[in-house]
Amino acid sequence: MTLSERMYLPAIAQGLGITIKHFFKKKATINYPEETRQRSDIWRGLHVLKRDENGAERCTACGLCAVACPAEAITMTAGERKKGEEHLYREEKYAVTYEVNMLRCIFCGLCEEACPKAAIFLQDDKLAPARYERDEFIYGKDRLVEPLKTTETK
Amino acid sequence: MTESLFFFFASLTLLCAIMVVISKNPVFSVIFLILTFFTISAHYILLNAQFLAAVNIIVYAGAIMVLFLFVLMFINTGKNVEGTLKRNVLVKIAGTVAGGLLFTVVVAALKDVTLGNPDPATYDSQVGMVENLGKVLFTKYMLPFQLVAVLFLVSMVGAVMIGKRETGEQNF
Amino acid sequence: MDSVLLIYKGIYILAIFGISLLIATYSTYFERKIAAFIQDRVGPNRAGPMGLLQPLADAGKLFFKEEFIPAKANKMLFILGPGIAMLVAAMSSAVIPFGDTLIIGETSFDLIAIDVNIGILYIFGVVSLGVYGLMIGGWASNNKFSLLGAIRAASQNISYELAMGLSLIAVLMLSGSLSLKVIAEQQTGFNWNIWYQPLGFLIFLICAFAETNRTPFDLPESEAELIGGYHTEYSSMKLGMYLFAEYINIFVVSAVMSTLYFGAYNFPFMENLRNAFDDPVLGNNVVTIIGVAVMFAKIFAFIFFFMWVRWTLPRFRYDQLMKLGWNILIPLAILNILLTGGGILLYEYFTNG
Structure with a gap:
């Protein structure tokens, strides 16, 4: 090395220049709870089980989503619709339980594509939040089904 | 004010110096020795010799005693100090004789000392600056x-x- | 009259002590903030507006943590260690002139705690005592790695003190006085020592980094590769004291550097400003107050520089550190003394003969 290189001072000054440039740079941080990152329109977030225009659940428990799921995150049990439940379930067969394990789910959206009744969707504005217990990651119908419009406006 | 300070520091110096000798743990001895240097520096300041005071602290307390501590920390102190120091009669006699000789020398040296009595008229208080x-x-x-x-x-x-x-x- | 000065000195010393503690406290905040900014982050921003209460939260956390004393540690010395570190750090700002004189009524107040004629030696002596805090703490922990860390820190401090003292001598040759007040007064206006002592300043700066255990010389406290050094066994506020002492040291060493090389409270065109006022007392006071602000601006600039370097340079290896101190800085400092002496002789030859 030459003498000027061995003194390291020019190199140190260069390094200081780089760090001071970063000092004044715009920060990449997003202060999460206050602001969220701009998401894509086709962002695949938390699942929702849709209701139709009358407020009846669209899901008919055909099981195509569970078959399509590459992570095998979806389980369900089917049941027959009783008399007088027509306003609750659209088809004669409905899902008594419907569970998505959010620890298994890879949010690929194949369930959405497989669904013939357009019942399951991945929302673009909600995430599966962090929880303390593993059990809490298994989302049942209570947390998946879209709330009724009437309860929402209340 | 100055006199009472002098007596305070003098007694502190003596106390620390004695503690250097009688401390069981060598590290404590070193720390008391450092304190002794401090009080001696305080004496220098009372004598208006600030430079000496500062240099005393820098050289003795700041450099030499650090080396003392270095050495003491590396040798295994605290353990078996009693065992290694043989306290037999010969050592005691040698210690007494050496101490007595030192005492004699000090007495002989101090016997003829005349304390310098500076003339207040010509004395320059800035002499230590x-x-x-x-x-x-x-x-x-x-x-x-x-x-x-x-x-x-x-x-x-x-x-x-x-x-x-x-x-x-x-x-x- | 005397009692007024005495009370003033008491208040002034308390104020300086408080200011150095405050600056050290907020240095921790700014360190994290600057680190974040350099790494394109935003840093602490949750405690209070812009995270300004973060130091309080940190201190609260440290106070509530467990006070751990190792079983076979020497309890007294274990507690004494951080105490010495803190005491020594807080003592050293006493002789630094933070400003010129303020004139109120008939009395003039020096903005310096004690004006001893050995000012710089005092700082040097006090700084050299800082080693004891580290060594005693490291030894009292009764832990091999703490002891090795203490030895490492102590030998680093002693080695760099030597080069620091030698680089200082060149400044003292120019000023002809050991008093920081006199050195500050000589650098009126823009006549700063840095123009005459660039090499000396560089050596002093490097040694200041080493003395305060800052990167690139922060081997005493590299947690990952050297197991923390002397404060391995320390926890809670005793660890906090060690870290706090480091920040006070940075403040003091920044103040010393501004005083020795960057003209202390002097700023360009201060004489013009002083003469612009009809009332000399008012002019003096205005210049003094601006001077204090300038002094603190210089100190903050240096503190910023310390942090800037920390997030730029990697750590030295220990043999490189020792080699830099002994083989490069000391010969350079001696060369600097020779150059300064020759320069002074030449100057006198051409001006007088």
């Missing part, structure tokens, strides 16, 4: 001062040379 000290060092004691400076330079150059890598020696 840096400027006066420097003037004396660079006029009256020029040659010894220069010789000491050369000695220090030689030792410093020696230290640098020891640190230099020998040809063929490989570090890392």
Whole structure:
């Protein structure tokens, strides 16, 4: 090395220049709870089980989503619709339980594509939040089904 | 004020000096020795010799005692101090004789001492200040001062040379 | 009259002590903030507006943590160690002139705690005592790695003290005085020592980094590769004291550097400003107050520089550190003394003869 290189001072000054440039740079941080990152329109977030225009659940428990799921995150049990439940379930067969394990789910959206009744969707504005217990990651119908419009406006 | 301060520091110095000798743990001895240097520096300040006080602390407390501590921390102190120091009769006699001789020498030296009684009319209270000290060092004691400076330079150059890598020696 | 000065000195010393503690406290905040900014982050921003209460939260956390003393440690010395570190750090700002004189009524107040004629030696002596805090703490922990860390820190401090002292001598040759007040007064206006002592300043700066255990010389406290050094066994506020002492040291060493090389409270065109006022007392006071602000601006600039370097340079290896201190800085400092002496002789030859 030459003498000027061995003194390291020019190199140190260069390094200081780089760090001071970063000092004044715009920060990449997003202060999460206050602001969220701009998401894509086709962002695949938390699942929702849709209701139709009358407020009846669209899901008919055909099981195509569970078959399509590459992570095998979806389980369900089917049941027959009783008399007088027509306003609750659209088809004669409905899902008594419907569970998505959010620890298994890879949010690929194949369930959405497989669904013939357009019942399951991945929302673009909600995430599966962090929880303390593993059990809490298994989302049942209570947390998946879209709330009724009437309860929402209340 | 000055007198009471003097007595305070003098008693503190003696106390610390005694603690240096009677402490069981060598590290405590060193710490008390440092405290002794501090109180001695306080005496220098009372004598208006600020330069000496500062240099005393820098050189003795700041450098030499650190080396003492270095050595003490590496040798295994605290354990078996009692066992290694043989407390037999011969050691006791030797200690008594040496102490007595030292005492005799001190008494003999102090017997004829006449305390300097500076004339208050001509006494310069600024005699211990840096400027006066420097003037004396660079006029009256020029040659010894220069010789000491050369000695220090030689030792410093020696230290640098020891640190230099020998040809063929490989570090890392 | 005397009692007024005495009370003033008491208040002034308390104020300086408080200011150095405050600056040290907020240095921790700014260190994290600057680190974040350099790494394109935003840093602490949750405690209070812009995270300004973060130091309080940190201190609260440290106070509530467990006070751990190792079973076979020497309890007294274990507690004494951080105490010495803190005491020594807080003592050293006493002789630094933070400003010129303020004139109120008939009395003039020096903005310096004690004006001893050995000012710089005092700082040097006090700083050299800082080693004891580390060594005693490291030894009292009764832990091999703490002891090795203490030895490492102590030998680093002693080695760099030597080069620091030698680089200082060149400044003292120019000023002809050991008093920081006199050194500050000599650098009126823009006549700063840095123009005459660039090499000396560089050596002093490097040594200041080493003395305060800052990167690139922060081997005493590298947690990952050297197991923390002397404060391995320390926890809670005792660890906090060690870290706090480091920040006070940075403040003091920044103040010393501004005083020695960057003209202390002097700023360009201060004489013009002083003469612009009809009332000399008012002019003096205005210049003094601006001077204090300038002094603190210089100190903050240095503190910023310390942090800037920390997040730029990697750590030295220990043999490189020792080699830099002994083989490069000391010969350079001696060369600097020779150059300064030659320069002074030439100057006198051309001006007088």
